[in-house]
Amino acid sequence: MDIDQIRCFVAVADRLHFGRAAQAPDMLPASLGRQIRLLEERLQTRLFLRTTRSVALTEAGATLLADARALIAQAERFERRGRGLRRPEPAALRVGAIDSDAAGLMPQLLQLVRAAHPGLEIRLVERKTIHLLPKLLSGSLDIAICRPPEVRDPRLSFRTLFCETAVVALPERHPLADRPALDVAELADAPLIVPDRRSRPHSHDLTIRLLLDAGLTARIAQVAEEKHTIVGLVATGTGLAIVPRWTARPGVPGVRFVPLSVRGGAPRVTLALAAAWARGARDPMRDAFLAVLEAHLPALERSA
Template sequence: MFSLDQLRAFVAVAEELHFGRAAERLNMTQPPLSRQIQKLEKSIKVQLFKRDNRHVALTPAGKAFLTEARSLLAHAQSAPELARRISDGSSGLIRIGFTAGSSFGLLGKLLAEISAELDGISIDLREMVTTEQHSSLELGLIDIGLGRPPADTRMFDTMTVGREDLVVAVPVGHHLCSLGRPISPQDVAAEPMVMHSPIKARYFYDLSVRAVPTSSDNVAHTASQILTIIALVSGGHGIALVPESSKVMGYQGVDYLEFKGDIHTPVELLAVWKRGFDNPALERVLDLLTRRFSTTIKA
């Protein structure tokens, strides 16, 4: 295998096309330089130069090898600096898992702040429901998740990064729009409901059944994604309780009405990460989140 010193010797001779000038450039004498070139050619089993007593020229193989040699030397020069930047968190990759709901408001702003404040950190986004985020965190497939409570605080640390109210999504022209006041649980108790899935959207399902005294007879459809629920409401299949940030979707055919429950049950969004992580770039992202959000939850 060839060495970096042999590559430097080769590049110097290839650029100078003169062993004497190349040796002077490298602060060495010509015989050791010639031996470096001979060792390199022997190592790769290719003649790199045509040479006689008066001229030095690159062979076709030498011309091709020069491009790669320059690239290898450039990488060798930049690698230590890159390693230092990754070690101190100024460079690196953050893999973020996020729910569709978190993309309505927080995700875009967070990405803009990371780009503005944490130059050099790349982001890999992966949409997944909260339970998938927890599994991926445990397996090391993502570094941080943006999902819904709860999280296993024996394994994960969490930070509350969003809190908003539930609103009632209704088809445009629905009779509840004419009440002229916040909607109460009693107002919607007998209405056909588009419900969150009790399996794939358990968090929203629990919030809804606590907020509204509905029964299975009132459930017209169930869905796991808020976008699907809004689409069903728009099609006149029922009404639904959704987070207030759903308004930014701009879905036609839907009105959003203020909801006033007997118990205030805000919708929360958590940043979740695995304890004992070893990604320095994540430390910088967490510092940014801590500065922006005051509520930190740790076991």
């Protein structure tokens, strides 16, 4: 039996007026009347005598009123008790990561965090940097592993971690695919697949800058937004791409990843990585996560 119908019955019985009774459960008088009719049909008895001027309880209605009040009180006790037994959901640390780090860094780091803090639940969100930073500001993320932006929001704290090494993604049958390493000059005439600068400014600028520094002009064959799309286009022979080393971690059929060298120093063939969080926000779980990250930075950096 619907407890709301019983509540409607008691509301009308207390006021003997459908209009005033409808104000209590916040419904239209016609809807209230429909609930009463359904209850009467269920009980197969009339509960009210209605005229255009008055409403009165029938003998059956008067007899059932005390039982109706008792049922409502019992339902409310049941609801309160059920809510009191509900266990709060365990708090979780919400961690954002860019795609290459979700593939390369996070599997290693999460294993270390779980070993150090077995009870810490982590929810991982994979997004681009331009999407992660607003989530930190809105409070929907607690910490993010991302590219440090050129202009840093003063409401966020950043901790530079290390740099990811860039490699060249080539079709496995490409003449350069079996080389142990490639010089930027060898990409002079190669069609390139580059990320969209609006969503991936760091990766886009790295590709263009490497070629410009070598006195070359980028021959852009395709612009794409997602890393997996870029690598997929490489597999089809659309062109070559300069990507973070961790992009190669899952392994992609039909694609080889070859280290890239630059004359005059390798630091230019890297992509910076940082941890970011809301400035001034206290969070013991985030601090525990950061402590594990800090303790294992050298080993994690070697894999990048």
